[in-house]
Amino acid sequence: MNVNVEEKLFQNRYKVDHDRPHISIINAEICSAECKTQQCTHICPAACYKAEGSGRVVLITDGCLECGTCRIICDDYRNVAWEYPRGGYGILFKFG
């Protein structure tokens, strides 16, 4: 089964804080060279983390649901710097 998560996220309301992502990968080298499992690329419920052919992990936070999964599952390397977006920015749930 193929699931297009972007289609799901399209239903959500966001106020994106352009050029100020609230989550970042601390050291990209660790993701590509050391982390064999790259679980963030599978488990992030908004598919913000993408595995590139080169072994790099690319993070785009625009669709982030602010759940905290990526930070907690990166427990082998603690390579995710995670803050809440600035006040008023990020996901805005209509129904919650």
Added chain:
Amino acid sequence: MEKFDAIVVGAGPSGNAAAYTLSKAGLSVLQIERGEYPGSKNVQGAILYSDALEKIIPEFRDEAPLERHIIEQRMWVLDDDSYIGTNYRSDAFNKTPYNRYTILRAQFDKWFSEKVSQAGALVICETTVTDLIMDKQRVVGVRTDRENGDILADIVILADGVNSLLAKKAGFHPEINPGDVALAVKEILFLPQETLESRFNVKEGEGVVIEMIGKITQGMMGTGFLYTNNESVTIGVGCMLSDFKETRLSPYLLLEKMKAHPAIKPLIEGGEMKEYTAHLIPEGGLKAMPQIYGDGWMIVGDSGMFVNAVHREGSNLAMTTGQMAAQTVIELKQSGKEMSRKNLAVYRAKLDASFVMKDLAKYKDMPGVFHANRQFFTTYPELVNKAAHTMLTVDGVDKKTKEREIIRSFTRSRSLAGLVGDAYKMWRALR
């Protein structure tokens, strides 16, 4: 710098309960919420348990935005293309005062927050608290992302949700273990009211909840749910993060497969999806609970792991912890005592004497048992479904032979010792 009696960080059920109770007692309260409005960052299934809220706002039924009161609970154990289950439906649940309701959190939290403002608290939205301000070991205020955004208070109540970043940054507790938290994803699907009511066999205002276990979590420790709102259903599935990490299954794939299950699909057919959400649920129980108070600070709600995962309760524990934290502050204030770690121990004592800690203590071994015994989520759902299928298929085979076949299927999968052991483990964990 401005100073308040109390600062409450977050405007979910626990923060609102705390801020409301404090304000009602005449304390000066600042509540800080990072969302555009209270509720815009909050996610839940969502079932509201009346009792906890009634103890805070007795007249809530006349004002709060409630969806449907629950008259029927279904429990389903699913195999790939079947389920076996139980229903409990009672007309007693159809008599006021109703015991529980479905709600939409974005609307409900907004209403609760209006009550907090009316009670006299200053509620500031679109403001993220970035750090706690410390004076040696003591919390004396908060730093926000606003200009000149430092604010002081005698007590800071942390109602900042499951991620509990502030207490973590301050070093009050370490990062959450992936084995102590579940990741749940859900969608809200809109249906015409008449369609929904005929599908679920209810009248206007009446609702059904379906809790599910089995193949939908693909071997992971977790559950699924389907709740009826007024003109929509909420459908979701959640599993422990440690299991997600191990299997590397995508949560949205799990949800899509669940929606395609032959027992579920007809119930949601034609539903228009209007929001997709994800949220962590702190399910580690009592053994994973952090220190919940210290000099100048207290933790309430999800940030303190106050969730009864077995009974799917959380928002009621959140409200009760918020209320009891507030009552503790009020008592100390009235007797002129400082908000020290020693004096705030009263908060823990109040919780210990309530259903909150009693229930968490009762189920303290459940997370461990489920983690170590995945068969409860895989083998057993399969076996009971197959047993029902064997018994209910009329094919000329006599019932005695069918019984033997079923017993053999159980002992083959789990062995007699395994079956007895599982029963014992469950009994020990639940007693």
